[in-house]
Amino acid sequence: MNGVGDVDGERRDPRPDAAKWFLSGDDDDRARYRDAMRRACDLVLDEFAAEATPYSGATPEEVDDALARFEMLPHEGDGVAAALDRTEPILRNSVGVSDPTCIAHLQCPPTIPALAAEALLTATNQSMDSWDQSPAATQLERRFVGELCDLFGYEDGDGVFTSGGTQSNFVGLLLARNKVVLEEYGVDVQHEGLPPEARDLRILCSADAHFTATQAASHLGLGENAVVTVPTDDDRRLSMAAFDEAVADLRERGKRPFAIVATAGKTDFGSIDPLGPLAERAAELDCWYHVDAAWGGALALSDDHADKLAGIEAADSVAVDFHKLFYQPISCGAVLVRDASAYDLIDRNAAYLNPVRDDDAGVPNLVSKSVQTTRRFDALKPFVTMQALGREGLASMVEYTIDLAADAARLVEADPDLRLVHDSDLNVVVFRYVPDHGRDGGGPADGPVNGPSADDLNEAIRDSLLDDGEAVVARTTVDGETCLKLTLLNPRTTREDLRDLLREISDRGTALEPTTDDRHA
Numbered sequence: 194m195n196g197v198g199d200v201d202g203e204r205r206d207p208r209p210d211a212a213k214w215f216l217s218g219d220d221d222d223r224a225r226y227r228d229a230m231r232r233a234c235d236l237v238l239d240e241f242a243a244e245a246t247p248y249s250g251a252t253p254e255e256v257d258d259a260l261a262r263f264e265m266l267p268h269e270g271d272g273v274a275a276a277l278d279r280t281e282p283i284l285r286n287s288v289g290v291s292d293p294t295c296i297a298h299l300q301c302p303p304t305i306p307a308l309a310a311e312a313l314l315t316a317t318n319q320s321m322d323s324w325d326q327s328p329a330a331t332q333l334e335r336r337f338v339g340e341l342c343d344l345f346g347y348e349d350g351d352g353v354f355t356s357g358g359t360q361s362n363f364v365g366l367l368l369a370r371n372k373v374v375l376e377e378y379g380v381d382v383q384h385e386g387l388p389p390e391a392r393d394l395r396i397l398c399s400a401d402a403h404f405t406a407t408q409a410a411s412h413l414g415l416g417e418n419a420v421v422t423v424p425t426d427d428d429r430r431l432s433m434a435a436f437d438e439a440v441a442d443l444r445e446r447g448k449r450p451f452a453i454v455a456t457a458g459k460t461d462f463g464s465i466d467p468l469g470p471l472a473e474r475a476a477e478l479d480c481w482y483h484v485d486a487a488w489g490g491a492l493a494l495s496d497d498h499a500d501k502l503a504g505i506e507a508a509d510s511v512a513v514d515f516h517k518l519f520y521q522p523i524s525c526g527a528v529l530v531r532d533a534s535a536y537d538l539i540d541r542n543a544a545y546l547n548p549v550r551d552d553d554a555g556v557p558n559l560v561s562k563s564v565q566t567t568r569r570f571d572a573l574k575p576f577v578t579m580q581a582l583g584r585e586g587l588a589s590m591v592e593y594t595i596d597l598a599a600d601a602a603r604l605v606e607a608d609p610d611l612r613l614v615h616d617s618d619l620n621v622v623v624f625r626y627v628p629d630h631g632r633d634g635g636g637p638a639d640g641p642v643n644g645p646s647a648d649d650l651n652e653a654i655r656d657s658l659l660d661d662g663e664a665v666v667a668r669t670t671v672d673g674e675t676c677l678k679l680t681l682l683n684p685r686t687t688r689e690d691l692r693d694l695l696r697e698i699s700d701r702g703t704a705l706e707p708t709t710d711d712r713h714a
Contacts, residue, residue, distance in 0.1 A: 214273070216316060229273050230312070236277060240284040247292035249285055250662035256286045288665055293686040294694055297667035299460065299488060299514075301682045303522040310577035311522050314570045321354070321568040322560040323546045331557055334572040341513070342529055344493050346506030351533035353562040354526065354571050358487030361512030361528035362454070363409040364539075364564060366396065368510060368530065369452040369481030370413050371538040377449075383539070387414050395443055396420045398454035399431040399466055403485055406454045421450075429464040429615060431455070436474065452481045457502060458488030461669050461678065463598075463619030465489055468504030475507075484508040487526065489619060491518030494588040498595065501618060509535070515575045518591050518620075518682060525571040536562045590684040594620040598681045601691045610699040614671050620681040623671060626651050626702040645705065648675035654701045664694055 216226045251259070259282035270276065289295050291302035303311075319327035321334065334354055342350035355361045371382050373394065380388045394415055398406045400422040410419045421443065424435040443450050453475045455466040468484060475482035484505050490513035492498040493505075505511060508531065515525035530536065540561045542548060547558035560566060578587070598620040605613045605624045614623040628647045645653065651668065652675055658664040667678035677698065679691070 225273070226316075229277070232274060232277050236280060236284060240281050241287060241289070242291070244285045245287050245289035245292070246662075247289040247295035247665045248659060248662045250660050251286045252660075256282070259286065291683065291685065292665075293683060293690040294664035294666075296679045296681055296683060296686060297665045298680055299517050299682065300523075300680075301517055301520050302685070303516075304520045304578050304582065306578045306581035307521045307574040310574040313577075314573045317570070319570040321563075321570060322566045323558055324556050327570060330570040330573070331559060333576060334559065334570070335557060337572045337576055338527065338529070341527060345490075345502075345511055345513075345529060347529060347531050349533055350529055350531050351536060351562070352527050352529035353559055354568070355512075355528050355563070356524040356565070357516060357526040358403065358485060358512050358514050359405045359408070360564065361487065361514075361526050362403065362405045362483070362485055363412060364528045365481075365483035365510035365512060366406070366409040366413060366452055366454070367564070368535050368538050369396075369483065370394070370415065372481060372535070373449075373451040375538070383541070391415065393448050394419055395448045395450045396452045396454060397423060397436065397439060397450055397480075399456055399459070400424050401429055401459045401462060401464070402454055402456050403460055403487075406485075425464075429459060429462040431466040431471070433467060433470050433474075436471075440474075440478065450478055450480055452483060453478075455482070455484045455508075457484055457486035457490065457492070457505065458619050460488070461621070461623060461671065462615045463488070463617035463621040464615075465501055465618050468502065468508075470504075472504045472507035475509075481510070482508045483510045483512070485512050487512050487514040488517050490514070491587070491591050492619075494584050495591050496588070497592050507531075515571075518594075519575055519578070519587060520590065520682075521571075521574045521578065524569075525574055539564075591620075593684050594681050594686075597686060597688065597691070598622050598679075600688045601679055601681065601695075604688075604692055604695050608695060608699055610702060611695065614674075614676050622679045622681070623669065623676050624678075625674060625676045626654055626698060628702070628706050645707070650702055650705055651675045651677055653705050654698055657701055657705075658697070663697065666694075666698075 213222065213225065216222055263279050288300075290300055295302075317330075319330040321327050321330060324331050338352040338354075341352060342348075355364065370391075374380050374382050374388065374391060378388045378390050380386075391414070396406060396410055396415075396419055398420060402422070407417045407420045411417050421439055423431050423439050426432045440450055453471055455468055455471045457465045457468065459465075472482055474480070486502070486505065489502065490511065492501050510531070511529045513527050513529065515521040515527070516523045519525075542561070546560055546566075547556075559568075598617055601622045602613055602616050605611045605622065610627055612625045612627045614625055617623075625647075628650055655666050655668045655677060658666055667680060669676055669678050679694075681691075
């Protein structure tokens, strides 16, 4: 050995053989990448798009058995082709999110432009925690956020991309907490922690708000009891009368309401809280006003529905998800603030990422706005989608699916075996199979010895549709009753698809329901 890489005076490549599996400008590397992507594309088309329609029906045990023959951490690999082939049972047993009857959750079918963008951003692997790791990506995200702020009426706003609504809601309440503690108690939470007085801080939100408001309060050291849930009205919107009563009660007990969380699109009901009146209350009470528009934020794209968000421009922060009604692959969200200086409340400098001299030189660094360090270049996905389809194209899909939900509600109301539970502002329909042909209560609903209860019937209908691979429908509980839910994000779903599905639900309910003789046996 004459030196590193030398054997008997002959030069050899010291790199491991596995180093060939990286993308570079080398012709062989480019060929391997192209072959791998072609194989991946074929698998998606043949094993997922063609087979996962909407689900295989495999049980958890069956899926586990299909995977059990593969070592998760094999000692040696046998190449990318063999590795990709082993994804077949994974792709076949995924839910087909683009299938017209995969309509359970806020899990959208992603657009093809966004899927192409996903390939671009993963290949370039830009990391958004410093400008020198993501120069063009940083500039694009800043410009995209700027136009988002314009969309929501923020003249001096700012924002950052997040993993989704959970993180966005957390950031909004993090800023709110830091602001009130600094201004009222003179304590910098980042350096000193929470003062004892913080035990009296309270967050107000609807009883139907997303659980992440309570989760955030826990993570922020305020405790889940810091969240005061306000009853809703008959339309599942936060009741302003109940809100005022809750505030009066808090003041009487010496508690300080410091944040209001309004929801624009509740998970079960799609309802939108009274954004304007809540903005007025926030100003009167000197509260931070956060709007969780993870679902309903896309209404801002539509001339027909944007007025439903009236008042959102007064919010101090807004959460919006792109992996819902903007039709992007998971994960892709953003949190926006009305006043860009709000991010000073969580600012920090790390010498290896965003040294102070970079700030002085005008080098943008997004890490100080985020609770993440390493962060994906997710802004590329909605950018490419917008360039391909435009706001008008996305708005047309939002409008179609909202109209589709209205059609589905009418179909439910026309079926004597079904009962509509909630008529939504957005594209969700909550309903219930009513046992014994129109009678909800008595008979099976009371749980007779020889027949299932109404709740059990609705549960069984949903399970049987999934087990047979016929449809992916959600279940939820409303006022103690088990209900079925259609979340109609898919613009490929038609009224005929829904008519057939609702007929199937009625037929399955009738088949599962015991006969009169059975009930009186």
